[in-house]
Every structure is written in C-alpha cells, then in structure tokens.
Amino acid sequence: MKRVFSGVQPTGNIHIGNYLGALKQFVELQNDQECLYCIVDLHSITLPQDPKELRSHTLDVAALYWAVGIDPKKSIIFVQSDVPGHSELAWILTCNAYTGELSRMTQFKDKSRGQESAPAGLFTYPILMAADILLYDTDIVPVGNDQKQHIELCRDIAIRVNNKHKGTFTVPDGRFLKEGARVMALDEPDKKMSKSAENAFSRISLLDDDNKIKKSIMRATTDSDGIIKYNPSEKSGISNLLTIYSAFTGVSIESLEKKYDGCGYGDFKKDLVEAAVTALKPIREQFNEIRHSQELIDALKNGAERANAISEKTMKRVKENFGLGI
Ligand code: ATP
Ligand code: LTN
Numbered sequence: 001m002k003r004v005f006s007g008v009q010p011t012g013n014i015h016i017g018n019y020l021g022a023l024k025q026f027v028e029l030q031n032d033q034e035c036l037y038c039i040v041d042l043h044s045i046t047l048p049q050d051p052k053e054l055r056s057h058t059l060d061v062a063a064l065y066w067a068v069g070i071d072p073k074k075s076i077i078f079v080q081s082d083v084p085g086h087s088e089l090a091w092i093l094t095c096n097a098y099t100g101e102l103s104r105m106t107q108f109k110d111k112s113r114g115q116e117s118a119p120a121g122l123f124t125y126p127i128l129m130a131a132d133i134l135l136y137d138t139d140i141v142p143v144g145n146d147q148k149q150h151i152e153l154c155r156d157i158a159i160r161v162n163n164k165h166k167g168t169f170t171v172p173d174g175r176f177l178k179e180g181a182r183v184m185a186l187d188e189p190d191k192k193m194s195k196s197a198e199n200a201f202s203r204i205s206l207l208d209d210d211n212k213i214k215k216s217i218m219r220a221t222t223d224s225d226g227i228i229k230y231n232p233s234e235k236s237g238i239s240n241l242l243t244i245y246s247a248f249t250g251v252s253i254e255s256l257e258k259k260y261d262g263c264g265y266g267d268f269k270k271d272l273v274e275a276a277v278t279a280l281k282p283i284r285e286q287f288n289e290i291r292h293s294q295e296l297i298d299a300l301k302n303g304a305e306r307a308n309a310i311s312e313k314t315m316k317r318v319k320e321n322f323g324l325g326i
Contacts, residue, residue, distance in 0.1 A: 001032070001033055001034050002033045002034070002139040002140050003033065003034045003035075003036070003136060003137060003138050003139050003140070003170075004026075004029050004030075004033045004034065004035040004036065004138065004139070004140045004141070004142065005035075005036045005037075005038070005132065005133050005136050005138040005140075005141060005172075006022060006025075006026060006036075006037055006038070006141055006142050006143060007037070007038040007039070007040035007043070007080065007129075007132055008022065008023070008037075008038075008039060008040065008061050008065075009039075009040050009041075009043050009044040009061075009195075010039050010040075010041050010044050010054060010057035010058040010060065010061045011044050011047075011049075011057060011195050011196070012053070012057045012060070012195060013195040013203065013205045014060070014061060014064050014195070014205060014206050014207075015183075015193055015194075015195060015203040015204060015205050015206065016183060016193070016203070016204045016205075016206065016244065016276070016280075017144065017182075017183035017192065017193035017194075017203065018144070018195075018206075019068065019206055020177075020183055020243075020244065020247040020248070021143070021144030021145070021146075021177065021181050021182065021183060022142060022143055022144050023064075023065070023068045023070075024068070024177070024247070025142035025175060025177055026065070026068075026070055026075070026142060027068060027069040027070055029140070029142060029175075030070060030071065030074045030075045031074070033140065035070075035074070035075040035076065036075070036076045036078070036136055036138075036307060036310075037065055037070055037075055037076070037077050037078075038077075038078055038079070038080050038132060038307075039058050039061045039062055039065075039077075039078070039079045039080065040080045040129075040132065041054060041058050041079055041080055041081050042080050042081050042086060042087065042128060043080070043125060043128060043129070044057075045121070046111075046119055046121040046122045046125050047111070047119070047122070058079055059291065059296065060291065062077060062079075062296055062299070062300055063287050063290050063291040063296055064206055064207075064283070064287060065077050066286070066287075066290055066296065066299070067206075067283045067284075067286035067287040067290065068206075068283055072299035072302070072303065076303045076306045076307055077299055077300060077303045078300055078303030078304040078306075078307045079300055079303075079304065080132065082300070082304035082307075082308075083135075083304060083307045083308050083311050084308075085131075085135050085308070085311035085312065085314065085315050086128065086131050086132055086135060086311075087128075087131075088315060089131040089134065089135050089314075089315065089318065090124070090127055090128045090130075090131040092318060092322060092324075093127045093130050093131050093134070093157055093161075094124060094127050096157055096160055096161050096164075097124075097126075097127050097130075097153075097157055101153060101156070102123055102124065102126065102127070102153075103123075105125075105126055105149060105150070105153070106149060107125070107126075107146070107149070107150070108122055108123055108125065108126075126149075126150045126153050126154070127157075129150050129154065130150075130153065130154035130157050130158070133151075133154050133172050134154065134157075134158055134169045134170070134172075134314075135310075135311045135314050135315075136307070136310055136311065136314065137169070137170040137310075137314060138170065138172045139170060139172060139173065140172065140173055140175050141154075141172050141173070141174050141175060142174075142175040142176075143174060143175070143176065144176070144181055144182060144183075145176055145181040145182040146182065146192055147174070148174060148176070151172070151173075151174035152174075154172065155171055155172065158170070158171045158172070159171060165321040165322060167321075168317065168318055168321045177247075182243075183240065183243065183244060183247075184236060184240040184243075185197060185199075185202040185203065186201060186202050186203065186204070186216055186217070186219070186220040186221065186240070187199050187201060187202040187219070187220070187221055188202065188221065189220075189221055189236035189237040189239075189240045190236050200212075200216075201215065201216045201219055202216075203216070204216050204217070204276060204280075206280060206283055206284070206287075207284055207287060208280070209284075210277050210281075213273060213276050213277055213280065214273045214277070217241070217269050217272055217273050217276065218269055218273070220237060220240075220241060220269070221237040222235075222237040222238050222241070222265050223235055223237060223238065226264060226265060228242070228256070228257060228260040228261070228263065228265070228268055229257060230242050230243075230253050230257060238265065238268075241268070241269070241272055242256055242257070244272065244276070245268075245271075245272045245275060248272075248275045248276060248279045249275050
C-alpha cells in the first residue's frame with residue numbers, strides 16, 4: 001500500500017477545477033491506498049484572511065471533502081495547523097532550499113507581482129508544501145497540473161537532504177490526471193479557473209445552484225467558427241468545455257467530438273449544463289447535511305490525532321539525522 005497526501009487551501013469557492021483536477025483523484029485513491037487529505041490553512045494565510053471567514057472556509061472544505069466522497073473512515077482528513085510538525089519541518093527545509101530556485105516559481109511571480117511588500121510567506125510557500133508532503137513519507141501526491149513545479153521542487157529538496165543525511169525522506173511522485181488536470185476560466189479560457197478571480201461567472205463553484213451553473217456555461221467564451229473540436233491553442237474556449245464535459249461524464253473527448261459533429265455550440269452547452277447539474281447536485285445535498293454536524297468536527301479531531309502520530313515519527317528521525325535536540 002502506498003501513502004498518498006494532498007491539500008486544498010480554505011480560501012472559499014472550491015470550483016470544478018479543484019474538483020476535476022484534484023478532489024476526484026482523492027476519492028479514487030482512497031480505496032487501495034493509505035490517504036491523508038489536509039486543509040492547508042497555514043498556506044492560505046500567505047495572503048490576508050479574515051479570521052472568522054478562514055475558520056468557516058476550513059469547515060467548508062472539510063465538508064466538501066466528505067461530500068465529494070472522501071470517507072473519513074478510509075482516509076485521514078485533518079487541518080494543517082492542528083499538526084505542529086508541518087511548521088517545524090518547514091523551517092528545517094527552509095535551510096535546505098535555495099533562494100534562486102524559489103524565485104523561479106511561477107506561482108510566486110504571479111502572486112507577488114514584483115512588489116516589495118509581498119509577504120515572505122508567499123516566497124517560502126513551496127517549502128511549506130514540501131514539508132506537508134515529506135512529513136508523512138508520502139509516495140504519491142495527486143494534484144492539478146499547476147502544481148507540477150512545486151512537486152519538482154519538493155523532490156529536489158528531498159534528494160538534496162538525502163544526499164547529506166541518508167535515508168531521511170521518501171521522494172514522492174506527483175499524480176496528474178489527463179482529463180481535468182487544468183480547467184480554464186470560462187470567461188478567459190487562456191487563464192486557469194481560479195477561486196480568486198473577480199468574475200464569479202469565470203468559474204463554477206461546487207456549491208453553485210442550478211441557475212448559476214447554467215448561466216456560467218451559457219455565457220462561457222467560445223469562438224465564431226462554430227465547430228466542436230479540441231484544439232487548446234486555437235480554440236481554447238470550446239476545448240475547455242470539452243475537457244469539463246469529458247471529466248464529468250467519463251466520455252472521451254474524441255467521442256464527444258464525434259457526437260457533436262455538425263451541432264452548434266448552443267446544443268452542446270445545453271447538454272453540458274445538464275451533465276454539470278447532475279454531477280453537482282448530490283455533492284451540494286451531502287454538503288448541506290454535514291456542514292454543521294458534530295460528526296464533521298469529530299472526524300477532523302480524529303484525523304489530526306492520526307496525522308500527528310505519523311508526523312511525530314518522521315520528526316524524530318529528521319531531528320536525529322540533523323543532530324537537532326538532545
Ligand atoms: P487560486 O486559484 O485562488 O490560486 P487554487 O484553486 O489554485 O487557488 P488550491 O485550493 O490550493 O488553490 O488548489 C487545490 C487543488 O486544485 C490543487 O491540487 C490544484 O492543483 C487544483 N487546481 C486548482 N485550480 C485548478 C484548475 N483550474 N484546474 C485543475 N486543477 C486545479
Ligand atoms: N499548493 C497547493 C496546495 C497544497 C498542497 C500541499 C497540495 C499545499 N500543500 C501538499 C499537495 C500536497 C495548491 O493547490 N495550491
């Protein structure tokens with residue numbers, strides 16, 4: 001059995017990009033692997049957060065994990081800041097990461113936009129992510145394509161430390177899906193779908209009602225040639241909708257192209273609305289049932305205890321290998 005770790009930030013508006021790129025994989029993996037799924041609240045404070053909202057979003061993500069099918073009896077679901085090992089290991093890794101490699105991270109460049117006042121945490125964000133992964137001797141990290149560079153950095157740091165202190169870390173592999181690995185914004189299909197984009201119609205959130213889902217899809221940017229063909233560089237809008245359709249239904253993009261050969265965008269979009277509504281309705285219902293339940297809190301407490309037990313073992317080994325403590 002392999003160990004799996006992944007995380008989602010509690011920054012609100014979990015969207016179908018997060019679901020199709022990451023959460024769907026989480027559910028598939030839990031049947032035959034040992035899985036830890038974290039709500040990475042320490043990552044979310046790299047940008048300012050309102051304390052009340054942050055806690056509420058943390059519980060939202062936990063409830064969504066559960067609602068999409070992550071079963072707390074099979075997987076460990078927990079909140080990052082409930083396990084002190086994440087911050088402790090992050091410091092040790094900070095001393096083994098290079099400022100040069102961190103400054104090449106595209107997410108840092110996008111989010112800091114060269115500002116002097118960018119929080120240092122935005123710069124060291126990938127180190128905390130590496131700590132999350134290495135703390136549990138993780139073998140597999142299921143994530144969306146946008147995290148490839150961070151996973152590569154995590155591997156580089158683990159190998160570097162192992163070269164100095166043999167056998168300290170397990171070197172993990174990323175796991176990326178073919179369909180859904182990168183869902184693009186509906187209004188600007190050359191950018192990735194994002195929680196933080198201002199236009200709410202640029203994304204479909206998992207908790208959107210049927211009407212909002214419909215409006216978002218019907219308004220989605222396409223092109224003027226009216227041909228339903230997958231070609232991300234020249235037809236990014238319709239290609240993105242094909243990706244979403246395929247990821248929701250399991251029907252391959254090639255089959256969809258055949259099915260909709262000669263049809264207009266309007267008919268295609270109507271069917272996509274139906275596929276999205278059908279897939280998201282049960283998630284929303286399950287979410288509403290558990291979001292305010294004691295069961296959810298109990299699952300997170302139990303998850304944190306189990307995660308702590310694993311992380312303490314790793315930290316003992318790491319400190320011994322580095323000569324830290326007595
Ligand atoms: P933001 O868009 O505000 O930067 P985010 O959605 O990228 O936030 P996370 O909540 O940390 O940030 O992402 C959780 C998971 O969802 C990660 O595995 C990430 O790779 C994946 N993911 C995020 N956006 C997309 C997307 N547009 N397509 C596919 N997967 C995505
Ligand atoms: N940076 C990730 C979230 C994240 C993560 C992790 C994913 C934080 N720690 C560890 C996998 C493993 C993102 O999606 N933005």
